[in-house]
Amino acid sequence: MPRRSSTFKPETLVRPVIRRLQAYVPGEQPKIKGLVKLNTNENPYGPAPEVLEALRSATDGRLRLYPNPTAERLRIKLAQFHQCAPENIIVGNGSDELLALASRAFVEPLTGLTQYALQCAASKADRPLLRRAAFGRTGARGVLTPSRYAVQYLDPSYSLYPVLAGMHGAWPRAVPLPPDFSVPSVAALEESGWDSRAALSYITTPHAPSGREVSRALLASLSRSQNGVLVLDEAYVDFADADALQLALEHPNVLVSRTFSKAYSLCFLRVGYMVGHPALISALDKIRDSYNVNGLAQVAAEATLGALPYYKKNFARIIRSREYLANALNELDFQVLPSQTNFLLAAPPRLSAESWLARLREEKILVRWFSAPAIRDYLRITVGSEDQIEELLRAVKTILARG
Numbered sequence: 063m064p065r066r067s068s069t070f071k072p073e074t075l076v077r078p079v080i081r082r083l084q085a086y087v088p089g090e091q092p093k094i095k096g097l098v099k100l101n102t103n104e105n106p107y108g109p110a111p112e113v114l115e116a117l118r119s120a121t122d123g124r125l126r127l128y129p130n131p132t133a134e135r136l137r138i139k140l141a142q143f144h145q146c147a148p149e150n151i152i153v154g155n156g157s158d159e160l161l162a163l164a165s166r167a168f169v170e171p172l173t174g175l176t177q178y179a180l181q182c183a184a185s186k187a188d189r190p191l192l193r194r195a196a197f198g199r200t201g202a203r204g205v206l207t208p209s210r211y212a213v214q215y216l217d218p219s220y221s222l223y224p225v226l227a228g229m230h231g232a233w234p235r236a237v238p239l240p241p242d243f244s245v246p247s248v249a250a251l252e253e254s255g256w257d258s259r260a261a262l263s264y265i266t267t268p269h270a271p272s273g274r275e276v277s278r279a280l281l282a283s284l285s286r287s288q289n290g291v292l293v294l295d296e297a298y299v300d301f302a303d304a305d306a307l308q309l310a311l312e313h314p315n316v317l318v319s320r321t322f323s324k325a326y327s328l329c330f331l332r333v334g335y336m337v338g339h340p341a342l343i344s345a346l347d348k349i350r351d352s353y354n355v356n357g358l359a360q361v362a363a364e365a366t367l368g369a370l371p372y373y374k375k376n377f378a379r380i381i382r383s384r385e386y387l388a389n390a391l392n393e394l395d396f397q398v399l400p401s402q403t404n405f406l407l408a409a410p411p412r413l414s415a416e417s418w419l420a421r422l423r424e425e426k427i428l429v430r431w432f433s434a435p436a437i438r439d440y441l442r443i444t445v446g447s448e449d450q451i452e453e454l455l456r457a458v459k460t461i462l463a464r465g
């Protein structure tokens with residue numbers, strides 16, 4: 063029996079990198095009924111009737127069976143959809159899972175340096191062994207360049223990226239965007255500290271949380287100039303004029319990440335996927351859980367791909383609502399950024415954005431506010447249904463009238 067003193071702190075059992083980690087904060091899923099929920103970019107319209115029917119008829123005694131481990135049928139359908147091979151595709155438990163797998167598969171954790179220190183301290187006889195354990199056969203040189211440890215992303219962007227870097231023990235590198243959140247050119251990015259050799263770079267396109275378009279030309283030149291893996295996170299691309307999926311099929315270092323959550327109304331079931339070179343895809347495949355995508359999620363995603371006209375109509379409806387809401391808020395003195403997504407980033411008038419968050423909540427409207435300096439003057443507002451938009455505008459006018 064090991065003896066522990068009465069002052070033993072169980073926290074000391076947790077790796078320092080995890081103890082220091084600032085966890086990701088998801089948007090609130092309120093328990094109170096009757097709130098207009100415009101805080102997590104969910105689709106205001108439900109899945110297609112065929113999808114619900116497929117889920118219902120899959121819900122029987124077969125729930126006792128394990129699902130297909132590689133989501134094979136779904137990958138075949140996605141390959142047809144994107145005109146590539148099933149080997150170009152991996153499906154995940156939400157795209158968040160795949161974003162996390164990417165940092166594990168492509169980035170050397172900084173704990174490698176600890177191993178290096180060990181190597182220096184070791185006896186001569188141990189050195190070759192330790193050297194191989196720490197650096198593989200290529201030797202210390204390549205591994206010791208800082209870029210091998212770097213996970214790079216724009217600031218602001220999806221706040222999960224730094225968390226993924228942190229939990230892996232990678233070197234998180236935030237590259238600041240200009241105040242209008244536009245991404246002008248690779249040269250301008252490099253001026254701000256962008257590293258063309260970073261092991262892994264995440265770009266949200268269209269950009270979140272601004273909603274702005276990232277130009278195809280820029281994404282193409284980044285694909286060419288980046289030595290490491292470039293993940294293009296297209297979580298909102300179905301609401302945009304253009305996508306960059308082709309870059310993942312043209313460049314062996316580019317992965318495009320997609321999700322069924324936002325555009326395809328399946329947040330609840332957690333299903334996303336990545337498209338890219340089979341060498342990268344199979345690396346991710348090696349380290350995922352054997353049954354990472356649950357059976358009902360596979361059924362729903364397959365049925366979704368059989369009901370695309372329903373969703374295309376939804377996208378058009380949400381885009382129309384987005385433009386209507388942007389105009390209406392502009393007329394109420396909000397500064398609204400142009401959006402290619404299903405949300406708007408808007409700087410509200412008179413009160414601070416944080417106060418607006420609280421006032422809107424009193425009016426039963428839930429939006430998102432981030433305390434990060436670059437975006438603390440903005441609210442992020444999901445484009446809801448036509449009715450939800452009218453309720454939001456009514457609440458805004460009430461708050462403005464109160465002064």
Ligand SMILES: *Cc1c(COP(=O)(O)O)cnc(C)c1O
Nearest residue numbers: 156157158220270297321323334
């Ligand atoms: C919502 C979101 C995701 C996560 O999607 P899931 O498939 O639900 O995990 C990824 N990236 C961005 C930028 C998002 O906003």
